[in-house]
Amino acid sequence: MDYLRAVLNNDKKSEKQHLQNLIKIGKKLNRNVNTYEKELSKLASVDITSKKATPKKVVKKKTTPKKKTTTYKNSSYNISKVTVEDNQIIIDFKHYIKKDYINYSEEKRGGKYYDIFDFDGRFEDASPTKLVMNGVDRIRITQHKYRTLRIELINSFNLKAIYIISKKRVIIKILNRKIEKESNSKALPKIENNKDKVIVIDPGHGGKDSGAIGVKKRYEKNTVLTVAKYLYYDLKKRGYTVYLTRNKDKFIELRDRTKFANRKNADIFISIHANAVPKSQWKKAKGIETFFLSPARSSRAKRIAAIENKTDMSSMNNSSQNALLTILNQSKITSSQKLGIDVQQNLLYTARKKYKDLQEGGVREGPFWVLVGAQMPSILIEIGYITNSTEGRRLFETSYQRLLAKGIANGVDSYFAKNQ
Ligand SMILES: [Zn+2]
Known part of the structure; x- marks a missing residue:
């Protein structure tokens, strides 16, 4: 749990510490710690705190004192450095830094796309600093307001930028991929990068298994198939x-879904479902939830898992189910959780x-049977409550279905950008 918490908080130092502990204790207990060791070596290679600063790209002019400079104490400048490293x-x-110190927005003005990052802070060298990144037309850095440092990425196309908070540091990354705006140019070499990422999308239920039945007697199996198809084309x-x-x-057994993903050597597995509740809660229950597989059994997860697991779990009794769940590979749980967070947010x-x-x-987290057999990070998305009157209607509207697919695809992009 401490390890998971560290991962969630993006606290690399503590993540490392807990991994080292897990390995030490695991070895003492004669357990296989390969996956932890792998994770640890990965961590070591991206460890930002241990990395010595590579050549600085900050261009400082001779300090030309600006009118106000003298009146501010040095301590009012809470941002010490802005640089470009590894693009x-x-x-x-x-x-x-806390998440609410950053405000990220996108704008389109005069045919240009702006990705705007506002930081709660002051940076003494804002105006002499020049930043250059591959794949970004122009970067502008300004002390926008007294307490707001603004960094804008300005482009002729819609750039996908993400930011990561790590202790006292914020990292802005772009996906090294231009979204195809040009009509036919095949000169998009970067798009090839995604080609070796294999994604298996799993529309829940099908055939004799209709899934949940919602308002106006509409079936879960139908909306999840449509959303899955939009997602397929988007990705x-x-x-x-x-x-x-x-x-x-078409009906497919749960175990065959993950078997298929394993056979395809998928990097991630995404199962799409719609949620349902008993009639007394139709009005209240709504919203989107993303689950990753874990042995944890909160009553809520249990309830939803019970519905989703219904078709295929009968062949196994409760104790063997529990046994299987407890041997789940921890590093897979962690990656699944990361994937879940990225997808849900986007x-x-x-x-x-x-x-x-x-x-x-x-x-x-929840004990979803369809995710058990998958050898790759896997999540289950409940794209809404089919039993709620508003959501139940929207879930069958094309514009909503497409938007859901786009959001999931953005999440996938974001996950792969952080976890190469
Ligand atoms: Zn379902």
Whole structure:
């Protein structure tokens, strides 16, 4: 749990510490610690705190004191350094950073796309600093307000930028991929990168298994298939290698879904479902939730898992189910959780642009049978409550379905950008 918490907080130092502990104790107990060791070596290679600063790209002019400079004490400058390293912008603060110190927005003005990062802070060298990154037309850095440092990435195309907070540091990354704006140019070499990423999308249920039945007697199996298909095309457009476990109304056993993903050597597995509750809760229950597989059994996860697991679990009794769940590979759980967080955040962010009332159900752990056999990070998304009158209707509207697919695809992009 401490390890997971460290991963969630992006606290690399503590992540490392707990991994080292896990390995030490595991070895004492004669357990196989290979996966932890692998994770640790990965961590060592990206360890930002241990990396000595590579050549600075900050261009400082001779200090031309500006009018106000003398009146501010040095201590009012809480941002110490802004640089580009490994084609990422790195902003170093003098103190720990919380998520709400950063405001990220996108704008389109005069045919240009702006990715705007506002930081709660002051940086003495804002105006002499020049930043250059591959794949970004122009970067502008300004002390926008007294307490707001603004960094803008300005482009002729819609760039995908993400930021990561790590203790006193914020890292802005771009996906090294231009979104295809040009009509036919095949000169997009970077798009090839996604090609070796294999994604298996699993539309839940099918055939004799209708899944949940919602308002107006509409079936879960149908909306999840449509969303899965939109997602399939969206991800293909972004250059990924994508497979669907089913592309028509057909029954498939749960275990065959993950078997398929294993056979395809998938990097990630995404199962798509819609949620349902008993009639007394129809009005109240709504929102999007993303689950990753874990042995944890909160009552809520248990309830939803019980519905989703229904078709295929009968062949196994409870204790063997539990036994299987407890041997789950911890590093896979961690990656699944990371994937879940990225997908859930992007899904919500994207869909809320149009559907502002959309509820955040969070990223949760649960014992979902369809995820058990998968050898890769895997998640299950409940794209909404089919039993709620508003959501139940939207879930069958094309514009909503497409937006959900786009949000999930953005999440996949974001996951792969952080976890190469
Ligand atoms: Zn389902």
